[in-house]
Amino acid sequence: MKLPKELIEKFKEPFISELENYINSEVELIVKVKSKRLLENKNGQKYLLITFEDKTGILRAIDWFNAEKNDSKIDVGNVVRANGKVVLYDGRLQLNILQDSDIIVLNNNEYSYERFVAESKIPIDVIMKDLNNMIKSIKNYHLKKLLEEIFNDKELSEKFKEAPAGLKIHHNYRGGLAEHSITVAKMCDNLSKVYPWINRDLLITGALLHDIGKIYDYVINPKGIEITKSGELIGHIVKGYEIVEKKIESIGLNEELKTELLHMIISHHGELEWGSPIVPKTPEAFILHMIENLDSKLNRIQNIKEKELETNPDKEWSDFDPNLGRRFLLKHIERG
Amino acid sequence: MKLPKELIEKFKEPFISELENYINSEVELIVKVKSKRLLENKNGQKYLLITFEDKTGILRAIDWFNAEKNDSKIDVGNVVRANGKVVLYDGRLQLNILQDSDIIVLNNNEYSYERFVAESKIPIDVIMKDLNNMIKSIKNYHLKKLLEEIFNDKELSEKFKEAPAGLKIHHNYRGGLAEHSITVAKMCDNLSKVYPWINRDLLITGALLHDIGKIYDYVINPKGIEITKSGELIGHIVKGYEIVEKKIESIGLNEELKTELLHMIISHHGELEWGSPIVPKTPEAFILHMIENLDSKLNRIQNIKEKELETNPDKEWSDFDPNLGRRFLLKHIERG
Amino acid sequence: MKLPKELIEKFKEPFISELENYINSEVELIVKVKSKRLLENKNGQKYLLITFEDKTGILRAIDWFNAEKNDSKIDVGNVVRANGKVVLYDGRLQLNILQDSDIIVLNNNEYSYERFVAESKIPIDVIMKDLNNMIKSIKNYHLKKLLEEIFNDKELSEKFKEAPAGLKIHHNYRGGLAEHSITVAKMCDNLSKVYPWINRDLLITGALLHDIGKIYDYVINPKGIEITKSGELIGHIVKGYEIVEKKIESIGLNEELKTELLHMIISHHGELEWGSPIVPKTPEAFILHMIENLDSKLNRIQNIKEKELETNPDKEWSDFDPNLGRRFLLKHIERG
């Protein structure tokens, strides 16, 4: 489903986030049309205002020369090849479409959909290094071994690094699962200092593995992130149990530790109505649920904030978010 | 945990349900004290009214001779050895305690607790025969093979025949799991005639296996039925998935069939808040949930009715049942 | 509100489901426009792709000759008269609109709206025969008499045969009430074999009558099925009580049987929040609720499945269904 590496390497066209290196230069871009409007200035001249996007950001573009022609050619959602000059306007980057350049709509096989799949802002290598350090800090021999076996398992670890942690709600981008897992583990680590009676090794092992079943829940394809049949009919809670239980079978683990660890995985949604078949009944399971819930919600808030402000930097309040059941103050007071 | 068969055979003392064969004879019983009251007749004579019970029923007993002595000797909940004459009084059996006979309180090791563990009214052999016939009626080769492998697996099948289907709510007696499983399967069989577009083989396979995980949820011991650590921390939904998934791994099964069957097991509680991590998303899963819910509730109603009428045959309404959230009409009009 | 029988007989135009008898013939159809799209083939030729429907199914039609003209003439929702040739294309029937034939939009009085009111796939006569056989199987004289009086009552029985069992949720077509009632009764009949302590006669009587009040809830008119003022302000639960209570008054019935039967009618929604003013408190009322709930939901699932697959035979998952709160697997494994 993924393009071969060689092919991806061939892409010369810069990403939107790289355009700050091209100010006042002409570039050729492969971008998706996010929105467009045909307007008229005071002199009656038509111009076309477009917002382009790729996985790295959004870009304002203006076509002063072929406004009507290009307007009829492109639709929102099209992926296009466009040539223009990168300029700074009002403090933000803008692409001025060249006069003698057509905007060309591309077919699916003329570009890599990977250009448009969002991914974690933290490079996956950084995440995995943090994760390996976290594993090294585990003192319990068997738990550390279990983690090593899972994250050194070629199939599991390949999928883990690619997987999103969700479709829409949170960490819904490539690498989201890994980012979420390590962030939760870090908070659990901090917490185990505040509550010294908590079993740190168990807590961190659970934190790193709690969503591992999601590697079978989603697939990234040209349409974006889609849920799999296994994701709909079985789900990551039970799949995560299966993955970890089988790995434990193969390497052995004290029965009590095994039960408590597996309990953490299946109870991490915290309540039956949120999809855990069993509620947390150990302190570690309880903490894991609350911390992973916190990280999920905060990631969602952060994403909403960034996305809405990127589009409209003056917006004070977010739109109503049906998932969280409220609007958020976008313009809250930032760290001074 | 169970007494060896030889030992059980040795028990000579009849069960309460067998006493109709002993009318006007003297018997020695091993029974549990369910309640007792020291009363006085019009002539000022003290007598002791006791209700005994074993797993087969309850029995009224009267001690006219050593009322006060025996009253001070026995407590509610004690298991005792008692000698008396079986008589018919007011159309019901009664035990008249003999004059020269002491009621003796027994220690745990002086009787088998099996005497007091309720069991299915349908003999387990009859249930298992029905179950095997049901398996034979399956046309899909792989599903039939899967069922045979599971119910011929010595460990699984031994446990299956002993297991209750619950602690309190329904089928909470030895053999209850098997009784529930076959009853649900029979109703599903009937239903597949009314809805011919339903996959009968898949539906019946799911019906027979849906609660199989309960074999690890409960243990029967001298205190009665108790929930295990696995029952509390993992639960039968996930355990059932594990049992069936591993058996499928060992014998092979078409991937789609496997997913749909496992989906039926984990979704059979029907709603997240009732403990299924995924709601039913196939017609067969949906039916299985509704039918097994119906059988659970009806078994509970039937048990409440029998138990309350056994104690008080004139009671019109049941006590309020917190599980079902209502009182039931005990004296509803029976089949004419 | 209904057209006289004679008028309906006059209709010569075949229904869509009858077209398999007309392959390669020219026909004149009266159909509703479900959707349409004006397209262009590789040679730049415009053609109009239409989906027609009547109460018996949907039909793909193509107009190669007057695409633009007919596109501007018809709107989605119009009922039209169209002439074309029935052909087999890609294994499915298709209507090729004739070159010299105009598609004509009809007024309300130029066709019978009955053509577009869906109806039960089981002929009403078959349903009523099943129902009469079910009544004959009742052993209790008074319950059987009550059923006969109700289903022989001219007004009640006329309405019963016409009525849908719902607006949207389930059995929302002519004859749906009768189909639902007999299906529920059949399942209750099967169930009374599995639970022999249940009062079969009472259960079946309740099953056949439980939704009788719906005859006053809906009206079928040119706009489709609409809810009546009585349906909005009183509802079928109370209306059903009134119908049956009055009929009992006129023919007499043992007071206890009367109360239990009426209780079944008003409690059949099972929970207060689902519209029953009283929850089921007898085993028969309990079973009736669960079985009629099962049939309602299964009918909905079956309808969704058929409708979505008719439109798109390759669809794997249904759309999200707000009533059931989930998507369904359309491509589940059918009976082998």
Next chain:
Amino acid sequence: MKLPKELIEKFKEPFISELENYINSEVELIVKVKSKRLLENKNGQKYLLITFEDKTGILRAIDWFNAEKNDSKIDVGNVVRANGKVVLYDGRLQLNILQDSDIIVLNNNEYSYERFVAESKIPIDVIMKDLNNMIKSIKNYHLKKLLEEIFNDKELSEKFKEAPAGLKIHHNYRGGLAEHSITVAKMCDNLSKVYPWINRDLLITGALLHDIGKIYDYVINPKGIEITKSGELIGHIVKGYEIVEKKIESIGLNEELKTELLHMIISHHGELEWGSPIVPKTPEAFILHMIENLDSKLNRIQNIKEKELETNPDKEWSDFDPNLGRRFLLKHIERG
């Protein structure tokens, strides 16, 4: 079930509320034992402190002479005959049991249970007069006639005057139904002045009839107020509909008025989960629900307040009330 009038007339013994006319006199009382405590004063003298009650109030009594003997003779809940002298102590009435007088426990047939059935503090004749005046104020001829027919119907009106409006929750005393009905009607009358667009006649008719079905829900017998089989299986919402619908059938009423009035009766609980099969969909139905809810709750608050303060005049907070889900401030600031 009620004693004949003649017998009741025979009772000479005063009620507790009448004792203020007997201060410093000796009286013979028939009272129920609400609580008792055997105590010892500083000189080591035993005395028995009893709280008596009848339907008119509670009374503190002290036995200085036969404390131990009488303590062993009476149980809480017994109805007794007691002789004593009425005195004022600490500003409250008290009964000093006479030295030479035995407290005698009475059998069920030695007293009328009516003595202990609480009743409305407003005499039923006053309530019914108010109700008749309210009926006279109705301008719509048919609604007024309907009310007259119902409240002049001998059977209905006899039952109406006796009936409580509940078992426990509110107006749970003889005459409670009538008191509740007229109070709700009065508030609706007031409200119709504030909202002149509301149909006053319809609103008041609905207010007076909304709970009429309760005449078949409860029975007053020696055990107190009990719910009937009809109350459990049918309930007052549907019974009220039946009573009013049949009376309308017999006297005739405009179809629309009939539907809206019956709608008010079945929707007056306001929400499905509170037992109305249909929610209020007219302004009058909406108001009726909210006002009758207000009166029910206030009556409950008032009863709790009176009862708790009668027992302990210094109590600041009520006990937690599970029905209302809170404690109430008993010592709130009274009207100045």
Next chain:
Amino acid sequence: MKLPKELIEKFKEPFISELENYINSEVELIVKVKSKRLLENKNGQKYLLITFEDKTGILRAIDWFNAEKNDSKIDVGNVVRANGKVVLYDGRLQLNILQDSDIIVLNNNEYSYERFVAESKIPIDVIMKDLNNMIKSIKNYHLKKLLEEIFNDKELSEKFKEAPAGLKIHHNYRGGLAEHSITVAKMCDNLSKVYPWINRDLLITGALLHDIGKIYDYVINPKGIEITKSGELIGHIVKGYEIVEKKIESIGLNEELKTELLHMIISHHGELEWGSPIVPKTPEAFILHMIENLDSKLNRIQNIKEKELETNPDKEWSDFDPNLGRRFLLKHIERG
């Protein structure tokens, strides 16, 4: 934010509600376009049917002369200046657009947005007079003084008279807060006659002040009513507490009265899930909650009814109202 009085006085153009004084005269109006349709009569003549609105009502208008030109000029939502002749047609007022008159679209600064902000149908002076009379009827010196201090406070009283009581749900128009407050107080006054044990002074004081915090929740601006940052982050329950608590601090009040009054303010939403941090625990707080809830809902019902019937006088049922969760019978039987 408000236009100066002088400017408002200058408006010559009549409001829609004043047009009954202009029948058969020509008028110039400033109105908003609510809807429009370009139609054709039988002779093929095009005409433009417009619905205009201002804060006083809606008006049907027809343009027979420049239908197509004006149709292309105006959009729904535009505020326009239009000249026409007022005529009676079919019993309703109608504006016939003049032949030689252009409809002119106005900019924001060419009209006062006040023309389009709905306001209470009861003039604010009438409301405030009622309110002052209600204050005078209070007997408790301190409560009366508190009310006088608040409603004589220039800032508070100015805001109070302008404020709406909501954004959408109820009393969502200028003066709505004052109208709601006095209506609730009047009903509480009536109620205190039916329940004489209630503290009338406290109840009325709470009624008048319960929503006072809303003066900081909303702002009326050209876009209509908008919620403020304080409204989103603090809300009127806590703001109302703050206003009243500070005023009490400044004038003094018995501690108990203060606590009970403030309790009424913060508990008036009645349930935690409706936004009160504490549920009502005094009778007065309880009544206030129920009465203010009743008035809120009735106002909403009345508004829906008026608005839907104004648009379509023949409509029998309202649209589904998501806030109240139902449709309402618009054509209920009015007071005879």
Next chain:
Amino acid sequence: MKLPKELIEKFKEPFISELENYINSEVELIVKVKSKRLLENKNGQKYLLITFEDKTGILRAIDWFNAEKNDSKIDVGNVVRANGKVVLYDGRLQLNILQDSDIIVLNNNEYSYERFVAESKIPIDVIMKDLNNMIKSIKNYHLKKLLEEIFNDKELSEKFKEAPAGLKIHHNYRGGLAEHSITVAKMCDNLSKVYPWINRDLLITGALLHDIGKIYDYVINPKGIEITKSGELIGHIVKGYEIVEKKIESIGLNEELKTELLHMIISHHGELEWGSPIVPKTPEAFILHMIENLDSKLNRIQNIKEKELETNPDKEWSDFDPNLGRRFLLKHIERG
């Protein structure tokens, strides 16, 4: 309400937690009777087994000499003076009551109830030092000043150090409020490292102040912790708002910061149904809610664990906890 310091100093009797310094010595204790049982050893000798408690722990005691006499003298709940010898038995401390020593029941005025009021295991001075360090770490001048003003305010700070954070649910002991506040602040501090976009100063200020209103919710008196009238009628959410708002008024603060800080206080319960009148709408408010919820629940779990294991060191599962809706695994695997 508290005893003067001098008096407390006078107490010579050691606390239970100090007894490890008295092994094999005779001591005089002032302790509360938690439970007692009169038993008989094999030789028929009676002995009295008592469990004593004070605020520092529980203690097993045995009286071999005056078992029956002392049994009749003391009741569960009594505070007594007892003399005995401290011994080690089965690895746990035990008090052997002396032969010639009477156990004496004390009146309320013969001991300080402070002995029995539980308090935080962390000394209040340590907590306050942590808190002051936390304040020092705040960089925003105004927030730091606000915290200093509040925690240097004599009245507020005295109450803050004494207050519990609850009646039953969590931190229900002297110093519990301070312990909870600083623990939440520490976790928020850690968290602000993981989410660097969060406003640390604001978050920590909110954490330290969120429950400050509880200083008026509870009072510690001889009966234990009781809720005040203000606690019942106003509650700590609104009281906390009032305290902080007034302090801000007196020292001044940027309007935006003020609103966001006050928003954090009133929204910290997270959901309306948990008593916040407004849900969190800023990231800091959101985090504060989740972290303080986590600390509350963990404190409850920890307390349950300690208390149940103290009584029965072999218990595997806690009792069902109605607040958390589950049993907890007491014997979970501790940090290795």
